Amino acid sequence: MRLIDCLKEAASALRQNKLRSGLTAIGVIIGVAGIIAIGAAEEGGNKKIEEQMTAMGAxxxxxxxNKVGSEGPRGPVVVLADEDEKAIREQVPGIEFITRELDGNVTIVAGNASWTPEYWGVDAAYAxxxxxxxxxxRFFDEAEVRSGAKVIVLGATVAKKLFSGESPIDKTVRMGGVPMRIIGVRTTLGFVGGQDYDNHVFVPITTARSRLAHDAAxxxxxxxxxxxKIAPWADRDVAKEAVLxxxxxxKHSRAGEQEKFDVFDPTQYVELMNATHGTLxxxxxxxxxxxxxxGGVGIMNIMLVSVAERTHEIGLRIALGARKRDILAQFLIEAVLLCAVAGAVGFALGVACSYAVAQAAGWPLILSGRxxxxxxxxxxxxxxxxxxLPARRAANLDPIDALRRE
Structure with missing residues (x-):
């Protein structure tokens, strides 16, 4: 029997029992949809993690x-200072860019709106x-850092809270009572580790010290x-150990003493998150x-029922000259066709679910060839x-016994 004839016979048999075929295919549909949705979620989630961690500093x-030391004659001991940044910049090989950072919280007022985000006082090299x-x-430059310019770059959440989608460029806000001109808005990063990475603003570190930091005096x-940032040609681990x-x-750290600082490598966090996501x-x-x-077990059961119902038909085909392999092919193609249709429906359902999840989670929809x-x-x-198994049982039926059955 030709393949096209087998396909027609299989399609006809499935159409005659539409409800039974549909119910039988549900398990395969859900399973295939699950594979598509899970694969897309894994790919999209990993991509989102990589993008976020790149922005976070991958x-x-x-x-x-780690902590501030005990009180000294002039107040708390400073663990990290400008001199440390200068020493790292001058003595550790492989540093491509380096920036100081001073963080805090401040209330920003724009017209009748106000919001209290984090401020990050940084050098221009932060970008x-x-x-x-x-x-x-744009981001501020080194000249603006040196002069302590009153300029500010907003995170996406801050821009939304203060200006409700309106462009804030060149507008003035009051930051801790200080007028600041907006020169840029960062692209949306989303949440990383439960923290909103858009709820912050950037200002020159010199401005942060002179205008915002209460303990700067x-x-x-x-x-x-x-x-x-480590240069591409440098070894990250070697650079990290050199900084430590x-x-x-x-800091005159002694063996066994609790560290007052640490060197965090975000790539380790990315690897951990990807591993956890991959395991899930x-x-x-x-x-x-x-x-x-x-679903496959259900298909096997329904095919066995189909063989039992069509025993007389099978016996008649064999009596008219059909070979065992023709009967085997007929029922095997019927099972494969049912799974193929279920797989196609499951694929479409999986893509739809993947798109919905990607939209809700804010990650890209990625369907890999794998x-x-x-x-x-x-x-x-x-x-x-x-x-x-059902196809082989049908092929091995004795034609005489099969013809006796009604």
């Missing part, structure tokens, strides 16, 4: 203060360290962080495969594996 090393991308305007050279060694030497994806993928397998191929192979494999 290519950077960040020196953080190079973290590859800052702007939706509007007591500690005029203090820093919250030191951020640096230099700071231990400068595999667990959900196994669940989807189990659903497909359950995910699509896996879904198609699984649906085809289910049809072949679970359709083979």
């Amino acid at each position: 290519g950077a090393l960040i020196v953080t203060r 190079d360290v973290f590859d800052v991308r702007l939706a509007e305007g 007591a500690n005029p050279h203090q820093l919250s962080l030191i951020d640096m 060694a230099l700071l231990r030497e400068r 994806g595999w667990l959900l993928g196994v669940t989807a495969l189990i659903l497909v397998a359950v 995910t699509v191929a896996m879904a198609l192979l699984v649906s085809a494999a289910v049809g072949i594996l679970f359709g083979f």
Whole structure:
């Protein structure tokens, strides 16, 4: 029997039992949709994590203060200061860009609206360290940092809260009572680790010290962080260890003493998040495969019922000269066709679910060739594996016994 004839016979048999065929295919539809949705969520989620961590500093090393030391004769001991940034810049090889950072909170007023975000007082090199991308305007330059210019770059959340979608460029806000001119708005980053990375503003570090930091008079050279970008040719681990060694030497750290600082490498966080996301994806993928397998068992059962119902027809075909392989092909193609249709419906459902999830989560919709191929192979494999036993039983029927049955 030709393949086209087998396909026509299979389609006709499925159409005669539409409701039964549809109910049987539900397990495969859900399983294939699950594979597509899980694969797309994994790819899109990983892409979003990488984008967010790049903005957070995936290519950077960040020196953080673990704590401030005890009170000294002139107030609290400063753990990180301008001199530390200068020493790192001059003595650690492989530093491409480096910036000081002084953080705090401040209330910003624009007309009748007000909002209290974090301010990040930084050098102009911050834009190079973290590859800052702007939706509007520009970042401040070194001349503005040196002069302590009263300029500000808004995060997306701050711009929305203060201006409700209106362009804020060149408008003036009052920041802690100080008039500041808006020169830029950063692109949306979203939430990272539960923190809104758009709820901040950038100002020159000199402006932050002279206008915003309340303890700047007591500690005029203090820093919250030191951020640096490692050159492409340099070894990150070697640079990290060099920074740690230099700071231990400068702070006279003793063995066994609690560190007053740390060097955070965001790439480690990216790897951890990707690993966690990948593990969750595999667990959900196994669940989807189990659903497909359950659907396959249902297909096998319904095909066995179909063989039992069509025993007389099978006996008549054999008596008229049909070979065993013709009967085997007929029922096997019927099972594969049912799974193929279910797979197509599941694919469409999976894409729709993936799109909805991507829109809700704010990550890109990515359907890799691996995910699509896996879904198609699984649906085809289910049809072949679970359709083979009923097809073989039909092919092995004794024609005389088959013809006796009604």
